Amino acid sequence: MRVEYINPFVEAAYNVLTEVLATEVKRGNLFLKSATKPVMGVAAIVGLAGEVEGRVLFDMSKATAMKIASVMNSEELTEIDDLVKATISELANMITAQAVTKLHELGFKFDLTPPALITGENMEISDQEVEALIVPMESPHGNIEINVAVRERS
Amino acid sequence: MKTKVDFPSINQKEPDGRKPDGTPVRVLVVDDSMFVTKQIGQILTSEGFEVVATAGDGEQGVEKYKELFPNVDLVTMDITMPKMDGVTALEKIMEFDKNAKVVMISALGKQDLVKQSLLLGAKNYIVKPLDRTKVLERVVSSLE
Numbered sequence: 001m002r003v004e005y006i007n008p009f010v011e012a013a014y015n016v017l018t019e020v021l022a023t024e025v026k027r028g029n030l031f032l033k034s035a036t037k038p039v040m041g042v043a044a045i046v047g048l049a050g051e052v053e054g055r056v057l058f059d060m061s062k063a064t065a066m067k068i069a070s071v072m073n074s075e076e077l078t079e080i081d082d083l084v085k086a087t088i089s090e091l092a093n094m095i096t097a098q099a100v101t102k103l104h105e106l107g108f109k110f111d112l113t114p115p116a117l118i119t120g121e122n123m124e125i126s127d128q129e130v131e132a133l134i135v136p137m138e139s140p141h142g143n144i145e146i147n148v149a150v151r152e153r154s
Numbered sequence: 155m156k157t158k159v160d161f162p163s164i165n166q167k168e169p170d171g172r173k174p175d176g177t178p179v180r181v182l183v184v185d186d187s188m189f190v191t192k193q194i195g196q197i198l199t200s201e202g203f204e205v206v207a208t209a210g211d212g213e214q215g216v217e218k219y220k221e222l223f224p225n226v227d228l229v230t231m232d233i234t235m236p237k238m239d240g241v242t243a244l245e246k247i248m249e250f251d252k253n254a255k256v257v258m259i260s261a262l263g264k265q266d267l268v269k270q271s272l273l274l275g276a277k278n279y280i281v282k283p284l285d286r287t288k289v290l291e292r293v294v295s296s297l298e
Contacts, residue, residue: 020283073192086188093187093261094283101263114234 005103006030006133006148009056012098013137013146020091021071021139028136028143037132039123040145041065042080044092050110052103054130054150058092062119064142071141080119089115095146170294171203173227178204179297180225184215184243185232185259190284194230194259197289203228212238216246219254228297229256231276233267241271248275257296259284 010027017025042065044058060068062080069087070077077084092115100112125132125147132149171179181203185191195205206226209215212235219226229247233240240258247254258271258279268279277296280288 016283019285069189073189074196083188083192086190090187090189090282097261097263097282104263114236 003030003133004106005052005150006135006146008099008102008106009095009146009148010135010137012095012102013058013135013144016091016095016098017137017139017144020094021068021141023140026138028138030133030135033132033134033147036124036126037134037147039118039125041119041121041123042088043118043123043125044088044115045118046092046096046115047113048100048110048150049113050108051153052108052110052150053153054148056096056099056150057125057132057145057147058088058095059145059147060088061142064144067141068139068144085117085119089117169202170290171198171201178202179227180204180206180222182207182209182215182218182222182226182229184209184212184218184229184235184240186210186235187232190232190259190282193284194289197284197286198293200286201290203293211235212240212243212246215240215243216250219247220250223251227255228293229254230259230280230293231256231271232259233264233271234261241267241274244271244276245274255296257293 040059041062042060046056048054065088066077069084072087127149130149130151132147134145134147137144181198183191183194183205191208207218209218231240231244244256256276258276260268260279260281262281278292280292
């Protein structure tokens with residue numbers, strides 16, 4: 001996978017997280033993951049289809065999801081309820097929209113699916129056809145992994 | 155303690171969400187995200203606006219507008235929604251009431267749809283992520 005696909009997502013995640021959390025966010029080291037990888041507990045997934053195809057996953061623990069949603073809603077949220085889910089979906093939406101704007105400017109044409117939110121224990125994600133690049137973003141509320149698996153349509 | 159006497163109010167500004175007669179500006183919030191609906195509601199009510207109804211998709215938004223009319227002063231309209239998108243819903247509301255005041259709520263990267271909305275009669279637009287200053291500034295300017 002070409003690294004130029006992941007950079008817009010990392011930049012967008014940095015911009016949006018810094019703004020909505022009003023805090024310092026650090027970018028961790030990029031790593032490559034082969035076929036199967038565990039998912040932390042709350043994952044928002046957005047599909048891409050067009051000249052570029054694949055998916056982007058925003059993966060975090062339940063505790064992190066609740067903390068982030070609490071900050072974004074200015075109230076203490078203590079369970080993964082509909083509001084937390086809507087908030088994390090919206091976060092994924094905002095990051096993806098910003099990244100995609102950048103990719104469109106670079107000349108890549110594709111559409112997005114609405115984010116789907118997956119929650120649970122002991123989950124794994126498998127990408128048999130496309131390798132995934134992962135960039136962890138570190139915030140005082142916990143880490144979010146931006147997991148991007150996209151390729152050019154052959 | 156007579157606080158009003160002891161502590162004169164230093165904030166003389168009238169809340170943005172009140173009409174000249176002191177009654178609240180009545181808002182219909184159309185958005186499929188519970189989070190965004192809540193966020194807009196909090197920002198607007200803190201300035202004296204009244205959220206009279208919310209709708210989760212464009213179709214419901216148009217229905218609610220017709221139901222409420224003329225007791226609604228402003229609509230905030232998300233662009234990407236299931237069933238009927240915000241641009242179509244805006245068009246239908248403008249057909250029904252050419253003086254409707256609609257503010258579009260957009261994700262980044264939807265410039266074409268925002269332009270189209272402004273041509274169709276939307277008064278203004280706000281790009282997410284939303285913040286208090288941005289929302290109030292755009293909403294107030296659309297009421298002028």
